[in-house]
Amino acid sequence: MFRIITKKSLNPTVCMMDVEAPAVAKKARPGQFIILRTDSDGERIPLTIAGYDRDAGTVKIIFQIVGATTLKLAAKEVGDSLQDFAGPLGVPTELEGLKKVCIVGGGVGCAIAMPIAKELHSMGCEVTSIIGFRSKDLVILEDEFKAASGRLHIMTDDGSYGRQGNVCVPLAEMLESGEKFDRIITIGPLIMMKFVVETSRPTGIPCTVSMNPIMIDGTGMCGGCRLTVGGKTKFACVDGPDFDGYEVDFDSAMERGSMFRDFERHAYEEACNLFKKA
16 A cells, blocks of 8 residues: 655645655656556556655655546555556656756646756756736646746736746747757647647758656556557657657647546546536
């Protein structure tokens, strides 16, 4: 069993936990993920590793309450345990040799981008971070990004915090002014990553995207994270989750990503009813 050591709400729908998992913490690297089950009857879900403390033997996860399992996970408290917590899985983000990087995160995707920014900063890399949210009350990890970034741009759709607009606005301004980066790394909703890629494409600067949003079982067996990269079929969980953004077919990935939306909503509503009855 894997004990929850800390729990914190980052905004009304996003929660952060530190979980006691020494074997995972020992090997974890930025960009990788874990598979967990809340209880013996629970479904398996993948969550990206948002941080780790090798000395304490803990792994940080950050998740958004969007379905039945994340609702059950959010109901857990400090001292409770998870049934399974397997990992680290996936290919770590390639960071070796990078000297100047732009990190672009959107929404809960910032939880994945943050440990990458932190690792790059610790390596002496010059980090520029752009993080975007719908509104001020949904902003997460601002202090963590400030600590890991030489420059931080915060964008909100409604202008209630930071600067109004989407993450492509400051990115385009920097690129159009001639600023160069060794790499652009973007993590967030598929539509956001698609437009970050298209904004970057004219420059030819390598652009890495994280396809975590389309993963389901995390082993490649379900086929849910199948995508087309450079005309070839890949699986986000075993071949990624990081890919060359210029080669990803985002339109087909977004179409596949919406296939189970109604089913997930139904499962979420059933879980809500169970908690109300309890």
